[in-house]
Amino acid sequence: xxxxxxxxxxxxxxxxxxxxxxxxxxxxxxxxxxxxxxxxxxxxxxxxxxxxxxxxxxxxxxxxxxxxxxxxxxxxxxxxxxxxxxxxxxxxxxxxxxxxxxxxxxxxxxxxxxxxxxxxxxxxxxxxxxxxxxxxxxxxxxxxxxxxxxxxx
Numbered sequence: 001x002x003x004x005x006x007x008x009x010x011x012x013x014x015x016x017x018x019x020x021x022x023x024x025x026x027x028x029x030x031x032x033x034x035x036x037x038x039x040x041x042x043x044x045x046x047x048x049x050x051x052x053x054x055x056x057x058x059x060x061x062x063x064x065x066x067x068x069x070x071x072x073x074x075x076x077x078x079x080x081x082x083x084x085x086x087x088x089x090x091x092x093x094x095x096x097x098x099x100x101x102x103x104x105x106x107x108x109x110x111x112x113x114x115x116x117x118x119x120x121x122x123x124x125x126x127x128x129x130x131x132x133x134x135x136x137x138x139x140x141x142x143x144x145x146x147x148x149x150x151x152x153x
Contacts, residue, residue: 015138065153
């Protein structure tokens with residue numbers, strides 16, 4: 001079960017890395033001060049770094065099999081999950097209320113865009129829904145597996 005947990009963790013990490021790369025390519029860093037992003041740098045990179053540290057701690061647990069190491073990995077992944085849930089909560093409103101369609105004039109021609117219509121979307125709104133759901137599901141399974149293993153250690 002320990003190795004299955006690691007495989008699940010690696011799969012979740014790959015999905016998270018894809019989401020981070022998408023956020024960066026979509027201008028997440030550029031949007032920090034005057035843009036529409038709802039993901040502060042501390043939140044997104046804190047989640048990423050904690051997940052990586054947690055995975056390293058899990059690797060140590062695979063070699064030393066100490067209960068304290070498993071519990072440390074559990075604590076780290078729990079905090080990582082909280083940060084992930086905060087990001088999900090900040091991402092979700094843009095999916096529930098997507099930007100309005102392009103305005104048209106009464107005669108059917110496209111209206112001139114206003115300043116709001118021309119604004120770029122938040123970087124996190126470029127995430128494919130399947131990637132967000134897949135990453136979250138893998139992360140949740142990983143958290144449960146770590147919990148089971150830590151309690152049995």
